[in-house]
Amino acid sequence: MSNCANSCQSCSASHDEKWKQQGFRIAAFDAVIALAGNPNTGKSTVFNRLTGLRQHTGNWPGKTIARADGAFEFRSTRYRLVDLPGTYSLLSASPDEEVARDFILFGRPDVTVIVADATALERNLNLALQILQITDKAVLALNLMDEALAHGIRVDDRGLSRDLGIPVVPMSARKNDGVATLVATIDAVRTETIACSPIKFHFPVAGLEKAVAELAGELLSLYPSLPQPRWIALRLLQGDSRIREALAAGDFELLSPPRPQSP
Ligand SMILES: Nc1nc2c(ncn2[C@@H]2O[C@H](COP(=O)(O)OP(=O)(O)OP(=O)(O)O)[C@@H](O)[C@H]2O)c(=O)[nH]1
Ligand SMILES: [Mg+2]
Structure with missing residues (x-):
């Protein structure tokens, strides 16, 4: 791990500078929301509904993948909204999946909104379940x-919400149906007015659960601020070289969005 993996002053400063150069006032947000989901599920439509003209487009740092950041306000809370690339999974090494995975994992958004296509729920839930392994506060749009x-097609949204352990908001972004409920739900999850308890995988294979727990413990003693150590331990055991490289580089701080500053 490099010596700038934790929140050293110079890293935070250059990190803030990078965001400032991209036109963001670092202290201008109270919370960060990520928009994730399969391709073509309406993420950008939701993004545009919520942010209107208050948005900024560019590329992800060091990549040619388009990025859109925007802002909206709800009950005096200033939200920053990040539209992630559409992906079917978080497990491969494709640049899009890497950006989405790193932002949810290391960027630690306050809430992740998973935008799903109600007409292809089975395929969409595959990604949703993967996201729920690496975050604790999420909403299914x-x-x-x-x-x-x-x-x-009828969807039992209440049953789905119970099974996933997160709120589910039925909506039609193109018609602006359900968008107001989505915003209120994001806010309620952020403030923990609605409690999330996302479904987590357990490993029935003998020994695997123990190995994951042991490795997660080791990782935490090496990197006390590591997010989702169980998930990272599992990926390491599966031989995920990207996660190994991210750990070796220790660049979690650089992967994180700027945190709102206290007033
Ligand atoms: N019928 C219907 N169409 C929608 C709805 N939301 C979005 N769309 C349409 O779905 C298409 C894809 O929407 P986008 O917002 O670009 O989807 P996306 O998830 O951002 O797509 P990628 O960025 O390519 O992953 C567009 O033609 C939208 O107008 C909806 O609620 N109902
Ligand atoms: Mg889009």
């Missing part, structure tokens, strides 16, 4: 409900 209804 069940988008394209208008299409689902037109195709006679």
Whole structure:
């Protein structure tokens, strides 16, 4: 691990500088929200609904992947919204998946909104379950409900919410249906007015649970601020070279968005 893995002054300063250069006032946000989901599920439509003209586009640092950041306000809380690249999984080494995974894992958004296509729920839930392994505060935006209804697809959103352990908001972003409920739900999850208890995988394979727990413990003693050590331990045991490289480089601080400063 490099000696700038933890929050050393110079790293934070250059990190803040980078965001300032991209036009953001670091102290201008109270909370950070990530928008994740499969490609073509309406993430950017939701993003545009929430941020309107208050947005900024560019590339992810060091990559040619487009990035959109924006802002919205709800009950005096200033939110920064980050539109992540659409992905089917977080497990491969494709640059899009890496950006999405690193932001959710190391960027530690206050809430992650998973935008899902209600007409293709099974495929969308694959990614949703992966996201729930690496974050504890999330909302499922069940988008394209208008299409689902037109195709006679009905979704038991309450049952889904119970099973996933996070709130589910049925919506049609294109028609602006459910957007206000989504915002209120994000706020309620952030303030813990709504408690999340996302479903986590358990490993029935003999010995695996023990190995994950042991390695997670070792990792935490080496890197006390490491997010989601169990998930990282599992990826290391599976031989994920990207996670190994991220650990070796110790660049968690650089992967993180600027944290709001206290007034
Ligand atoms: N019918 C319907 N169409 C929608 C809805 N939300 C978005 N769309 C349409 O779905 C298409 C994809 O929307 P985007 O917002 O670009 O989806 P995205 O998830 O940002 O796509 P990628 O960035 O490519 O992953 C567009 O044609 C939208 O107008 C919705 O609620 N209902
Ligand atoms: Mg998009």
